[in-house]
Amino acid sequence: MALERRYRWMNRLTLVSLILGTVFSWKSLQAQDSDSLSMALDQVVVTGTRAARAASEVSSSITIIDKEQLAQSTHVNVLPSLVRHVPGLLLNDRSTLGYGVGPGSGGNISIRGISGSPNNRILVLIDGQPQYMGIFSHPIADSFHSTDIERVEVIRGASSVLYGSNAMGGAINFITAKTDRQGWSGKVDAAAGSFGTHSLSGKVGYQTKNWESVLSLNRSKTDGYRKDASDGFENTAIFYKLSHQIDSNLKVSGDFQLSDASYEHPGTLEAPLLDDKRTYFRGRAALGLTNEGEKVSGATLFFHNFGDHRFTSGFESSDFNQGIAAYQNLKLIPGQTITLGIDFNRFGGEASNESIPPPVAVGLNESQEVHQTEVYMQWQQTLWEKLHLNTGVREVYNSQFGRTTVPGFGLSFEMDSQHVFKLSSSKAFRSPSVVDLFLFPPSNIELQPESMWNHELAFLRRSPDGLWDMELVVYYAKGDNLIQLDAAQAPPRNRNTGTFKNKGLEAQISFRQDAFPGFIFSYNFADVSENVLFAPEHYLKLQMDAQVGRFQVMPFAQQVFGLNTSLNSETESVDYTLLNVQLNYQMMENLRAHVQANNLLDSEYQLENGYPMPGINLSAGINFQF
Template sequence: MVRHNKPYSWLLLLGVLSWTEGMAQEMDSVSWILDPVVVTGTRYEQPRSKIVSSVSVVDRESLERNGTINVLPALVRHVPGFFLNDRSITGFGVGPNSGGNISIRGISGTPNNRVLVLIDGQPQFMGIFAHPIADAYSATDIERVEVIRGAASVLYGSNAMGGAINMITRKANQEGWQGDLSVGYGSYGTALMSGNIRYKKEKFHAMVSANRNSTKGYRADAADNFSNTTTYLKLGYDFSPVFSVSGDLQLADAVYFQPGPQEAPLENDEREYLRGRAAVSLKNEGEKVSGALLLYHNFGNHRFSTGFESTDQNQGLTFYQNLNFVPGQVITLGLDYKRFGGRAFNETLPPPAAVGLGTRHWVDETDIYIHIQQGLAEKLNISGGIRQVNNSLFGSRAIPAFGISYHAGEETLLKASSSKAFRSPSVVDLFLFPPSNEDLQPEELWSHEFGVIQRLMGKSLSIELTLFYTEGKNLIQINPMEVPPIGRNSGSFTNKGLESQLSFKPKPNTDLTFNYAFVDVSANVLFAPRHHFGLQGYWSWEKFRFMPSVQQVFGLRNSIEPAHALEDYTLLNIRCMYYFTSAFRLFADARNLTNTHYQVERGYPMPGFNMIGGLSYSFK
């Protein structure tokens, strides 16, 4: 159902712009760094202005301001064109109807398997269904997030069709002990607890964190309570300025109830899972040669009251070296190997629905790639690369990409790029249940974009605009007219649109970020609003901090049925903080202030007005 809401966001935007215009007239020589150093765009640490692809950066300060216990909801406010099916007060669950679906530039999946999530450059997805588990990514563990908007398969391989989200973990960066503790309680019996302790002693550093979030749920017609506990441990040692080693261990243990759609609510549909990750990283940071060897092992155990059970793994290694022997040139050589799969059971399913169950299935993939970046006259950067994919089932593929960035002036940057991306068929696509088909080939697309970044007013104002055009083919689709139904590479699409972001910081205690994204899709695509506006503000006054935000959505398709109307809605949120001391603070989050009734996924109503308040403490 289409919801018609008062245009609160436009009134607020006009008010904020009028306010910031007045402040700009008083502005002193404030310098705002708008060119952060990133590693995701090329696997080589360098300023974002030298990266030809579109990269958004959400730093530690922004994550803390948002106050979300999970990383992904914070990205909605900072990354243009990023949309998240955030269906609950806290927690996502797993599966197509459990939330957590990510869309970038209208490219998503059910389950989400066309936007790649990485932790420290290592791919994170289930071994059977090939989608990430959103509840496993706690904000306490992450230093910053770098998001490539658009195809990213040359550097990161399968699943990076819509983009890649690289979460870079925290580490102790000063001598001695540091830490953070936070507790909160709010609407629907929602409770949040999180904490981390960091320690550094000369060459050794360590961090441990724990998070617990739970809710009694807001659905009156069915159980939708949720609880999740995550723990994280990181240890590292710097042998020298050149060589270092670190190891990570992460666990997420959750229990949730799937309520089902309103027209057919489910009774006590309990689902639980345990997800884990272990990784070792060896890094070299020389002046001419730098890179890493990354070893990772992801695993999961899932059990549903419907009788479904599964165990899965996703393991592999990433090795790359950046060669910088020619002035202005960086050559990256890389090797990726991954092995993913698992076994699923469901004793309640009779043949032929039980196709592939009870058997362990594996897929192996070995890729090599080269990426070259060349700077010319300190104004022009040219880059290109190619990945050779070798899959144990479908054979070989070549994935190319190329692009340029050009400093047209001291404060003007132009970018253009074309990239190919792919998604390997998952285990469920190939082997499980009646639609499976072992002859499936990879899904593919070409992504083309042109962008401009303009800095004004002494670098206090930054305006970014990106136009994109994407063509996809070989999408895996199921024809319901076939008996039995079977998945085939029969789908195609054309997405085009624009992304824009305005960032304004007139004074150190004030900033404003405005996002707008437009996407025109050629097919019925879920979680891809035609117009998506976002406004995030920050203002500090003495001991108070205020962080209002607005999200406006027009033309959201929340059902694959063409006859169902598109959804329009407006959300107003505000986070307030009061600092008793520099270390001890009180916070309150008020969400959906106008109590808007809307559905991101048809049949699953979103929560109305709700609040969470609590206390936070930091020491160092």
């Protein structure tokens, strides 16, 4: 068995070597003007500071996925488009379409081996507003569509000083779409593929001098690939955004999104389910006022998220998550920015399962909710145009556990135009969710927040000719007070007993396409202190992009070593190799055809024990822009 595994590793490494060799020998290809595969040290970010700054000035480790990079992807859901760009980002997807809801149906997001089950330690934001289910406190992965998103900024590491609860392993901020130009614009995408999979999406925008609106529609469906059980999925969604520029300093905008989805939960290979259909209706609405002045800038944001879930098994739930976020950036002294903010969040809901009789019946007969009020301050100072310092603190008051304080600090030093050194140390936390406090027999109203300290050092370099960028990060994260089931109690009960120590390394290099086909290669090493899911020991990713006339070839390879698929310590970790290839053909100026081939090596692998991933699968489609 050991010899067989060794040969398998050698074959996989040989494949990666061949791909890399192709990159550096394919000099006759036509160069592409785009630099979309570059990390670009001078790109402007807003997620790491609440104020627009160059990425080189921010002490956090941030990955930026811009509009052009998103447009290259053929995915209906935006999350798969991020994997190739973000070191250490692993998604627990189980189908050609759709992630489902909760830990039993996929959608888990892991960064640096930090996740949770359900996924409640990676915070997802839309325009800086938290997006998670009011009862289970995890995001609904199927709610994030590519047509609705203009740009994505990912903070790798603790982000609670600016964004509060759940941002322990990082934060993913989806910045909503806007129009490209005055007048009408839009696009239509259609695709079909293996397992009865098909999708249709469209977006239309209109812009005048002071008004801007975007409308998008998405419809996707798959019959599923499991032969032993039903695992179909379908989703219909609508998004609308309206913005008005009141004057040169003030802008008001509002948007809403609705998603109506259903999926069939297949169960594990050992215990397949033939009739476990789950439906959910999710929605969100937001209203924001932003001000942009020379000395003062910021925003006031109102948001309301809601959902309704119905399972064949008898489980039903309704939830909400609503709040206000307000902040202002003060630039009163040259080189200095002080950010002051206040967040109010109210989340909760009700749930029941009438198929389970007392005394173990599951239910919240009346809606339960948690209130949380937070104030924060961040101070940023630039010295000698090279040294950028920041420190911040967030003070939290929660209706269940009381108060907690979250500090953080960091620096970024631009040694010259090609070299940047970063250092940061920050605390993060996760408030107990409604399911932790009130739902299911193990609930415990005395729970305290989970906490974590994250420390990291980063070095970034750009080549003198600007053709390539490199990033190297070492990190150490220590978590305490994790909420875990204490089986020693009778009956078992949730308690703050868990701890972890994660340490590791991230490395990424990106190459522009001026001389060779462009590529991004990343490697993540994670040494986790205990048996956790979605935390591979070694994780390698290679994304290439080559242009030959009207053809664009985009292979993407992943290599995973040492992935735990079960919390059972007796279950062996798994290794696997994935190779996907996307081929685009520009038929006309505004019309593009594409073919997507996934898992071309037909690897047999599982991300969670008992749930096999699909083998070779194909899709083809067209994209029309106007």
